[in-house]
Amino acid sequence: MNKKVAFYTLGCKLNFSETSTIARSFEKEDFERVDFSEKADIYVINTCSVTENADKRFKTIVKQAQKSNPDAFVAAVGCYAQLKPEELAAVDGVDLVLGATEKFKITDYLNDLSKNDRGEVHSCEIEDADFYVGSYAIGDRTRAFLKVQDGCDYKCTYCTIPLARGISRSDTLENVLHNAREIASKDIKEIVLTGVNIGDYGKGEFGNKKHEHTFLDLVKALDTIDGIHRLRISSIEPNLLKNETIDFVSQSDVFVPHFHIPLQSGSDEILKLMRRRYLSNLYVDRVKRIKETMPHACIGVDVIVGFPGETDEHFLETYHFLNELDISYLHVFTYSERDNTLAAEMNHVVPQKVRSKRSKMLRGLSVKKRRAFYESQLGTVRTVLFEGENKSGYIHGFTENYVKVKTPWNPELVNTLHQVELTQIDEDGLVRFEFVSNAVSA
Incomplete structure (x- = not known):
């Protein structure tokens, strides 16, 4: 056996x-x-x-x-x-x-x-992690995670990822396209591009700093693959999300209007302590550009609370910054000390109780932001990709711009795309709809 x-x-x-x-x-x-x-x-x-x-x-x-x-x-x-x-x-x-x-x-x-x-x-020794292994995961029948890049050359003061994964390096464009075609042949409707710092795509296999291809080259090449209905960009640094990429996605029939962009703090002082590679004004510019070209786009944000030196004033600066920004949801991380990072040795440590309170406030803001975004989508016609799980008698799915919908369980809907009109928000925060057409793709 x-x-x-x-x-x-x-x-x-x-x-x-x-x-x-x-x-x-x-x-x-x-x-x-x-x-x-x-x-x-x-x-x-x-x-x-x-x-x-x-x-x-x-x-x-x-x-x-x-x-x-x-x-x-x-x-x-x-x-x-x-x-x-x-x-x-x-x-x-x-x-x-x-x-x-x-x-x-x-x-x-x-x-x-x-x-x-x-x-x-x-x-x-992490310096020896200088070669690249391509990967993709088929989490369920509907979407696959396609790795295009690994490692990171950034030195954010709170992060252990460069210590755990080594220098930034990328898959060849040829291999990424090969894997994408392989995924398409398995009747999977959506590919999510993943990596540690995917906007840095193009650095050679052995840490060669010369970019053979750029992230935009990758996006344009993947856009031509037959058999993939949706391509989604996972988390991408704001300084690496170029206007050209935003503009291309806005014109693409395959790349979806959904961006997840780490912010980490709305305070420039804290961003400098974190050694992030941008300030808050650049983040505002990225959000504006996305919303100008794709008003219906979903924008998710990563944010860290309780970083050393974050005063009440800094936190409120972040809170108001996010509150006024046209974003759709937050992923809130409570800062935790990690060995061998500069932040772990910094002064002005924020007490755990304060960290928890700030985290709770931002999670509340996220609920409000998601609700407002969902409300803005009511009455619009969107395409839903239905997932494969029966959850308490309902089937769930996501629109291209990441609105989560539900309808009574029907196994025939699994892994199919349908045009629907979004009609109302249910008690659990998910959106109900009415079918507009027969399956776009079974």
Whole structure:
């Protein structure tokens, strides 16, 4: 009988795309992939280091694996495994810890699958993470996450990602297009472009600073791929989101009017302490340009509260900045100290209670912003891509501009595109609609 392997992914869309690539390497070795809740011979946990919570969850997930099979071999890979390999190796039940370069060769490290008294560590110096491994993940039948770039050359004072993933490097344009065509052949309707810093796309495989292609070249090339109905750009730095890209997306039939742009703070003083590569006025310009060319566009924002030195005045500056900005929702992160970052050594630490209060205020603002954006879309005709899960008797879907809709469960709608008129906002905040046409694409 084939050995069974199960995967658990913490963190971002990029991690999900890489888990899929790692899973395919197991399939080539004749392993059978099963759900993480099932009994398996090997459990692989792809870790994250961005939030404190992700670190803490790791131990819980290891226990979950041991509960399913106490004799199973447990491997940890990913960002946390690169940053703190010895810490993970010491967790009860962990047998193998692989760093940034080793994770893609995991099957080479599996010998007899016998349990170890302590996790065996294979972790590179992060300077050695200078090659690129292309990945894509098919999370469900409707969309795929396509990795186009890895690593980051930015030195934001709060961030461990450059330590966990190394220098900025990109996939070749040829390989990205090959993967996109492969995804299209599987009847998947939407591709989400992912990476650590995707606007930096084009830097050579070995950290060569010469850009073979730009992010705009990538966008234009992907726009021509047959069989993909939607392309969505995931998080992109405001200084790297150029007007030319915004203008191209506004004219594209495939790229959707949805941008997720990290801000982190509305205070220029805090942005400088964070060593971000822009100030608030550039962010305002980007939002204005998007709304001028695509008034119906959805704009999501990342923001960090409680950064060292953030006074009440700084926070209110951020709050009012966001309140007045024509954006659609927020992803709010409560600052947490990370080892080996400059921010962790800064003075004027913000108390945890204050951080929590500020986080709550911004999450409330996000609810208000999303509601206002949804209300602005009522009465418009949009195209919905329906997802595959029955959630309490309803099927959900997203419009091209990221309005989440619901209708009573109908399996025939799964992975189909339909034109609908948005009619009302339900009690749960999701939008109801009426069908305008038959399926745009089944």
